[in-house]
Amino acid sequence: MTRTQTLAFVGDSITDAGRDRADAGSLGDGYVRLVADEFARRGASVRVVNAGIAGNRAVxxxxxxxxxxxxxxxxxxxxxxxxxxxWRRYDHDDxxxxxxxxxxxxxxxxxEAQSRPVGPKWILMEPFLxxxxEEQHAWLDDLDGKRQAVRRLAEETGAPLVPLHDILTAAAGAEGAAALAPDGVHPTPLGSRLIADAWFTAFDGVSASGREAAAPAAEASAATA
Structure with missing residues (x-):
């Protein structure tokens, strides 16, 4: 019997996406919902948890x-x-x-790694703008420090990185930024779809690597049996 995997998505309003916080099963209408729908289409045994809250910072x-x-x-x-x-630097001087x-x-x-015997696998999503x-162009310098921090953590831990800023910036060149995020941050359905697709590129890559690593181990076990 296949064990149901739990996938938790933690973040701010882009993850929250208007979910009903009184309903533990509510996923909102953003990229997390699209991820869950794709797993359902695949017939995968997963439980998706949306733990995003609008306005959150890392602290x-x-x-x-x-x-x-x-x-x-x-x-x-x-x-x-x-x-x-x-953002809080620019709208609240904080x-x-x-x-x-x-x-x-x-x-x-x-x-999280220290709280249980087998810690989770991580997927790290790069913040984007x-x-x-016009004034938002100057914000990119501040964001760059946060982006580089996420990239360092991914490199050091081996966690897959989802390079959203690069992906969405490239898409904005073709579609226009407002078509993806009218205020520069909160995604439209098209923006959410691109985020979900980018997440699956990372997730499926990890899953494929895991299967490839398991195959030689299984063969070695059979050879010594």
Whole structure:
């Protein structure tokens, strides 16, 4: 009997996507819903958990990790955070340095790994911004520090990186930024579809690698039996 895998998605409004927080099974209407729909189409035995909350920064995730994320003991945790760590600098004069952002994310990864005998697999999503107003172009410098922090963590831990900023920036060149995110951040259905597709590229790559690694091990076991 196939064991049901739990996949938890943790982040801000892009993950939240209007979910009903009073309903544990609510997935919102963004990329997490599209991911769940694709798993259903594949007939996969998975449980998808949306643990996104609009407006969250990395420090907010850290405060609520124990009650909102850890109890699920997810097999795969997708961490997608950073745009509000940038945005609050410009709309509330409340900046988060790249160093503080990275330190918080490191603590999240370490705490989850230490909280149970077999820690989760991680997928790290890069924050993105598609400037639709002139002043937003200057925000990219701040975002770049957060993006590089996520990339370092992916490289150090071996977690798959979903390079959303590069993917969506390229798509915006063809479709126009507003067609993907009218305010530069919150995705349209097309933007959500591109995010979900990018997530599956990372997830399927990890799954394929796991199968390839398992095959030689199984052959070796049979040879020594």
């Amino acid at each position: 907010d995730l850290e405060r609520r990790w124990a009650p909102d994320v850890a109890p699920h003991e997810a097999d795969v945790v997708t961490l997608f955070i950073g745009v509000n760590d940038m 900046p988060t340095s790249a160093e503080d952002f990275e330190a918080t994310c490191r603590r999240l990864l370490a705490a 598609l400037p639709v107003r």
